[in-house]
Amino acid sequence: STRDRPARVMSHWSEADPEYSYILGMQAFGMEEAGHYQQAEARALQCVSLNPKDTWGVHALAHCYEMQGKTKNGISFMQDCEDKWANNNYLSIHNRWHLSLYWIENCEFETALQMHDQYMAVSPQSEMMDMHDSAALLWRLHLDGVDVGERWVPAANNYENYLDQAYMPFNDMHAMMSMVATGRDQQADKLVAALEDNLDGSTASSDIIKLAGLPIVKGIRAFGRADYETAKTLLANARHNAHMIGGSIAQRDVINLTLLEAAIRSGDQSMANGLLAERTLMKPSSPLSDMFGARANAAVAD
Numbered sequence: 048s049t050r051d052r053p054a055r056v057m058s059h060w061s062e063a064d065p066e067y068s069y070i071l072g073m074q075a076f077g078m079e080e081a082g083h084y085q086q087a088e089a090r091a092l093q094c095v096s097l098n099p100k101d102t103w104g105v106h107a108l109a110h111c112y113e114m115q116g117k118t119k120n121g122i123s124f125m126q127d128c129e130d131k132w133a134n135n136n137y138l139s140i141h142n143r144w145h146l147s148l149y150w151i152e153n154c155e156f157e158t159a160l161q162m163h164d165q166y167m168a169v170s171p172q173s174e175m176m177d178m179h180d181s182a183a184l185l186w187r188l189h190l191d192g193v194d195v196g197e198r199w200v201p202a203a204n205n206y207e208n209y210l211d212q213a214y215m216p217f218n219d220m221h222a223m224m225s226m227v228a229t230g231r232d233q234q235a236d237k238l239v240a241a242l243e244d245n246l247d248g249s250t251a252s253s254d255i256i257k258l259a260g261l262p263i264v265k266g267i268r269a270f271g272r273a274d275y276e277t278a279k280t281l282l283a284n285a286r287h288n289a290h291m292i293g294g295s296i297a298q299r300d301v302i303n304l305t306l307l308e309a310a311i312r313s314g315d316q317s318m319a320n321g322l323l324a325e326r327t328l329m330k331p332s333s334p335l336s337d338m339f340g341a342r343a344n345a346a347v348a349d
């Protein structure tokens with residue numbers, strides 16, 4: 048894993064090596080994804096203090112703050128060294144996305160939306176990874192009750208080129224969000240059909256589609272159709288296999304948030320409170336969780 052590979056070679060490296068920070072940054076991210084948040088945070092801090100321009104180290108630290116609900120630390124860190132990570136590198140847009148997540152955690156949705164428009168808006172030339180950042184942010188804002196208007200259209204147009212590939216369910220999850228949000232029903236059918244066509248192979252990819260990709264994609268589609276019971280059943284089961292589709296824990300958290308919103312909209316206070324308790328364990332002080340909690344209780348009181 049990304050945690051263990053750097054560990055195997057670490058003894059061969061030292062601060063004397065100009066690329067040492069990149070090993071530290073990779074290990075920090077691997078530790079973070081494996082749940083060793085405090086060790087990961089210390090390693091990421093070591094990385095960026097050695098090389099403040101190591102954008103993977105910045106990214107690893109952003110993940111550590113995200114997962115532990117250290118929103119204030121995340122915002123001040125990212126803002127203080129913005130000139131080091133925000134320009135001309137592979138992760139500049141994705142690190143913007145991480146900063147936007149902190150604003151969302153604080154219920155500062157307008158700031159997150161402005162960041163989307165300024166830095167994450169999709170064009171026909173956008174890379175797939177950057178399309179995912181836009182789609183994931185818009186979907187989260189949509190779950191939070193923000194009207195994002197026509198912002199989905201450019202990403203949906205781009206995703207249409209990949210609907211029949213069944214190449215990577217992590218891509219398909221974001222593609223389905225854009226199809227749902229733009230009401231592209233036939234294209235959503237095409238995406239589901241492509242995944243179903245690849246269910247019966249004997250490859251690892253078929254297992255990923257079966258256990259995670261297809262139920263997650265269909266769950267998002269059901270959510271879009273306001274069929275919250277189906278969305279709940281599909282997502283509640285598949286979320287435990289979600290690591291199979293790739294991406295980070297922070298990126299896959301959008302599945303939990305969609306399930307939470309489906310629970311709230313269907314008046315399932317028990318599921319909503321269970322999911323919120325999971326969040327509170329990791330993020331004890333979160334205006335976003337407070338907002339969802341208030342809505343879960345209000346839905347029952349209605």
Ligand SMILES: [Fe+2]
Pocket residue numbers: 106110141145295297
């Ligand atoms: Fe990330």
